[in-house]
Amino acid sequence: MASSVGFAHPTSSLIINKKDKSLSVVPSTSQLSIYKCKKPISNNISMAMATRQSERKPATTGSMKSPMTMTEKIFAKGAEKAEVKAGDNVWVNVDVFMTNDISGPGSIGIFRKEFGENAKVWDREKVVVIPDHYIFTSDERANRNVDILREFSLDQNIKYFYDITDLSNFKANPDYKGVCHIALAQEGHCRPGEILLGTDSHTCTAGAFGQFATGIGNTEAGFVLGTGALLLKVPQTLRFVMDGEMPDYLLAKDLILQASEISVAGATYKSMEFVGTTIESLNMEERMTLCNMVIEAGGKNGVVAADSTTFKYLEDKASVPYEPVYSDALASFHSEFRFDISKSEPLVAKPHSPDNRALARECKDIKIDRVYIGSCTGGKTQDFLAAAKLFLASVWVDIYTLIVPGSSGKTCSQIFEEAGCDTPASPSCAACMGGPKDTYARMNEAQASSLSPYHHG
C-alpha cells in the first residue's frame, strides 16, 4: 500500500455504512477518506512499485473515471492506478501475505533460494504466519514444518506468528489461533479495500470483508515474501443478487451451494460478488462461509461489500486504517444471477464434488457414516451454534466455557458430548483435508465429531 499517501481528513468514517450500495457509489473525499497514517513500516527491501506518477487515490478521484467493480477498484488501489479493467494484468502491492505449515516451508525455501539466505521479507508486519493444518500429529515431517515456520518467523522478526509448541493441549498455547482463515479475521488481518494473498485456496474467505483475497502457490509466495508484489490479472465479476428474508433453517452454506449451480468451474478466473438484502443481513462469519466456497466454483475471489456489520466486527480488531471501496452501479459485470432466498431450501453437497448438489430432503433416507463440524468452511461459532440448536432449542456458545442458557448449566461442548459427539477437539485443518495418519477424524467407524475453530485463552 501507498504508505506515502497521507490523508487530511481523519474522519470517523470507519463506521460509515454505505447503506445503498445499489446506487452508484462515487464517494466524495469527505465521505470515504479514511485516516491514513504514514506508517513507520520497516522496509527491509526497498520496493519501487508500479507507476509512481499518480499520487491520487483511485477511490477518491471523483467522477471522472470509468465505472468499476469492487474488485477492479481494489486492484486499481493495489496497482496505484486511477483505474483498471477486467483483463488487465497489473502488478499489485500486497497488503497482507499469509502462509501456513503445509505451504510455508516450501515458500520460505524458494524465498531463501531466490533472494539469498540472509534476505529479509519485504515487510515483517505484513507477513502473517499461522501453523494450523497438520498440528496435532506425531508425524515428524509435519512437526518439522512447524519448526521451520518458527525458526523463520523468529529470524525474520515476523510480527504476526501464531505459534504452537504444546501439542498435548492446544489451550496451553496462548498464541495458537487455529484455522488460518478464521484466525486472520479474528485477529484483525482482514480489512476492506485491501489485497490479501495466502498459500491456501480458501484464502478467498477474507473477501467477506470487501477485500481482494485469493490463494497462490509456493513460488509466487516466495516472490511475494521478497517483493511484496505480484502480477495479477483483474478478473471479471459475476454478480449474485440474493434477496429476501433468509429462513432460519438456512445457513450461508446453503446460499453458496445455491450459487454453485454455476458448477465447479463456473467462476474460474472470475470474481463472485454477493449483493442483496439477504447478504446484508448476514453476520461476518456467515459472509466468510459464503466467500470461503467461491473456490469450489473455481472463483478467483469472492466479495461482499463492507457495511456497518463489517465495521462493527472490525472495531476492536483492525489495528491499521482501511478504506472500503464499492462497485459502481454502472460497472461492467460479466453476468448476474438472481435468487429469492426466502424460497430456498437447505442443500447438501454430496460426495465427491461440491456441485453434486441435492435438496436436503432428497437425502433423508441416506445413512450418514460420520458428521464433522469444523475447519474453515464450517467451523465458526455460528456453525457450532447451528449444530447445537439441533440438540437444544436455545443455545449461546463459547463452546468450552460459557454456560448455555436454558441448558441447566451446560456448555455447548457438554451438549455435544451428551448427544454422543466426540469432545470438541483441537482446532486444525487435518480432519477436513486428510492429514497424516494419526490426525483427527482419520477413522473408519461411523462417528459424530466437531472441531473448534479457535479457542478462548
Added chain:
Amino acid sequence: MAVSLSHVSYSTTFTSSASKTTVSGPSLSPHSIKVPTFSPLTVKPLNSSFTPHGARAITIAPHATSTPSSIPSDTSTTTFHGLCYVVGDNIDTDQIIPAEYLTLVPSNPDEYEKLGSYALIGLPSSYATRFIEPNETKTKYSIVIGGANFGCGSSREHAPVALGAAGAKAVVAESYARIFFRNSVATGEVYPLESEVRICEECRTGDVVTIELGESRLINHTTGKEYKLKPIGDAGPVIEAGGIFAYARKTGMIPSQSK
C-alpha cells in the same frame, strides 16, 4: 522444468525482447519492479539442484525443422514426444497429490523426488493402469491428457510439482483451474496446454503422442489423429525458462544471481 532448453545458463544468451515485453501489463514497464540483489548470493537457480529425470522412458527432442522467423519465442521449437496418460474432468488436487503428502516440501530436492513418486496416486481405483507403477518413482507417461477444470481444488503447488517431478512434461486439458495453471507457469514444472476439443475422449492411456508447441499441435501416432491446441502464448517462455524467477532473471526484471 527439465526441458532441454531450460538448462542453459540463465545469465547468458536470452535476448528475446518480444518475450520480455509480454510479461507485463498493458501499461506497465517491467522495470518498475526492482528487487535488490542480496549478498552473499550463495544460492542456485530454482531448478539447478534437481537432477534430471534419468529414468524417463521418453525422449525430448528439439524440433529440427526450420521454423518461421515470425515466431519470436523459443517455444516454437519445443517438442514433447512420449506416451500419454488419459484422465477425465475435474481432476482435483487431491487426486493429483493427496493432502497427506503435503508435509513434503518441494524446495527440498529429496522431498521433491518423493512428491513425484506419489503423482496422481489419488485417482480412484477405476484407473486400472496407474500413472506410476508400483515400486517406481517416475512415470513412463510424459504427457497427461485431461478434460475440463484440471487441477481444481486447493492451491497446493505440490500438484504441478508432483507431476513434473514424476517426469511429466505437459498436461493437455480442455481447461484448467486458475491456481493450477498459475502454479504450473510459476514453477515451470509442466506446460498446462489447452485443447480445442475434448481429446481426452479420443486418446487412450498408452497412446504415443507428440506435442509441437510452436505449431500448437498434438499428434496421436497411435490413432493417426491430429489436434489443434490453444497457443500457450506468453506463459511459454516463462515455463521454458524454468519458472517466474528464472524468467525474471533472464529478462532482467530482477538481477541475476551469478553477479
